[in-house]
Amino acid sequence: MADADTNLHEFDRQTVWVGFRRLAPISLFVTLFGAAFGLAAVQAGLEDSVIMAMSALVFAGASQFAALELWGTHVPVVTLAVTVFAINARHLLMGATLYPWLRHLPPAKRYGVMLVASDANWAMSMQAFGRGQPGMGLLLGGGLALWSFWLLGTWLGIFFGGTLHDPRSLGLDMVMGCFLLAMVVGGEKNLRLLLIWIVAACASLLAWRYLPENSHVVVGALAGGVAGTLWTEKKVEH
Amino acid sequence: MNIETAGYSALILVLIMAVVTLATRWGGVYVMSFVPIGDRVKQFIGAMSGSVLVALLAPMAIEGDNGARLALLTTAATVLLLKKPLPAIAAGMLAAAISRQF
Numbered sequence: 168m169a170d171a172d173t174n175l176h177e178f179d180r181q182t183v184w185v186g187f188r189r190l191a192p193i194s195l196f197v198t199l200f201g202a203a204f205g206l207a208a209v210q211a212g213l214e215d216s217v218i219m220a221m222s223a224l225v226f227a228g229a230s231q232f233a234a235l236e237l238w239g240t241h242v243p244v245v246t247l248a249v250t251v252f253a254i255n256a257r258h259l260l261m262g263a264t265l266y267p268w269l270r271h272l273p274p275a276k277r278y279g280v281m282l283v284a285s286d287a288n289w290a291m292s293m294q295a296f297g298r299g300q301p302g303m304g305l306l307l308g309g310g311l312a313l314w315s316f317w318l319l320g321t322w323l324g325i326f327f328g329g330t331l332h333d334p335r336s337l338g339l340d341m342v343m344g345c346f347l348l349a350m351v352v353g354g355e356k357n358l359r360l361l362l363i364w365i366v367a368a369c370a371s372l373l374a375w376r377y378l379p380e381n382s383h384v385v386v387g388a389l390a391g392g393v394a395g396t397l398w399t400e401k402k403v404e405h
Numbered sequence: 406m407n408i409e410t411a412g413y414s415a416l417i418l419v420l421i422m423a424v425v426t427l428a429t430r431w432g433g434v435y436v437m438s439f440v441p442i443g444d445r446v447k448q449f450i451g452a453m454s455g456s457v458l459v460a461l462l463a464p465m466a467i468e469g470d471n472g473a474r475l476a477l478l479t480t481a482a483t484v485l486l487l488k489k490p491l492p493a494i495a496a497g498m499l500a501a502a503i504s505r506q507f
Contacts, residue, residue, distance in 0.1 A: 193490075213415065216416075217415045221422065226426070230426065234422060238410065240409065241407040242408050242418055244408050247418065251422050251426060252425050255429040255430075257429075258429035258433065259429050260453055260457050261433060261457075262430065262432065263433040263450055263453075264433075264450050264453065264454040266433070266434055266437035266438075266450075269434055281431055286458075293454055338472065338476060338498035338499065338501030338502035339498065341476040341497055344461075345493065346494050347461060348462055348480045349494055349497075350458060351458045352480075352481050353484045353488065363452045363455065363456060367455075367456035367460050368462075368463040370460070371459070371460035372464060375463070383460055383464060384461055385460075386460070387459060388453050388457040391452050391453055391457075391459065391460070392450070392453035392456060393449070394456075395451060395456075396449045399445075399448045400448060
């Protein structure tokens with residue numbers, strides 16, 4: 168992990184705009200994914216304003232899709248809250264991994280930037296920090312891009328979604344999976360990381376089989392983290 | 406406790422989801438401000454950051470349909486070959502779409 172005591176945390180209007188543009192091409196896929204959500208939400212019987220409010224305020228695709236599964240004339244509140252928390256618990260880890268750089272920011276900016284933290288822009292900014300490049304602009308600008316296109320997609324899904332009868336047959340459900348895998352494979356690779364990933368994958372699959380639903384993400388991540396403390400990085404990056 | 410989904414109560418459900426999600430976005434940063442970041446913690450966090458993604462992907466690859474598996478395989482191969490994420494994602498989705506036509 169790179170040292171965080173430099174000025175990599177700094178960002179301004181320009182770097183945020185650069186971040187917005189860097190994530191914009193990926194956001195086109197997010198638009199399609201958002202359209203799939205909008206369509207699914209209409210089919211689940213949600214009102215248009217509720218669907219838009221959910222995409223704008225929650226801004227976390229997987230948990231929004233999961234909420235649709237629970238949606239009926241009555242919704243179990245505790246189950247909904249726990250499900251959303253479990254799926255989005257990875258945000259806790261994102262915040263933790265970004266902390267070495269976030270801690271140099273004043274609280275308002277620190278928590279403001281985290282409002283739009285999401286898988287794609289987090290992965291991009293971590294990649295930048297890992298290479299010793301500033302990444303806060305990618306996080307904020309990229310997040311704003313993802314949020315805008317997620318809203319646009321949701322809106323398109325509500326109003327023009329009639330043509331997308333089966334998003335699965337178009338491979339649209341694989342957008343996030345393919346993106347995350349591209350981030351894993353495209354990043355730093357070595358024997359240590361490979362072994363850590365194998366531990367994470369095995370733990371995740373065991374949790375997937377034997378533990379409550381959606382615990383596999385947190386379990387796999389923690390197992391990988393523990394493996395990382397057992398086999399520590401030898402070279403010091405400065 | 407159940408909440409009806411008619412009228413404003415649906416918006417209350419959305420607000421609950423939003424607050425829970427916000428807690429996850431802020432919680433990690435908040436907790437970290439009380440835990441000193443030693444070397445071991447850094448190693449833990451560094452290893453964890455990739456592991457989150459792997460943990461998300463593993464069940465998708467094992468439990469998913471052939472379309473999902475083919476999509477992930479195609480994405481991994483393309484990103485190793487071209488070193489660019491966007492064509493890799495497009496190729497993966499295309500692979501899933503094509504395999505699901507049969």
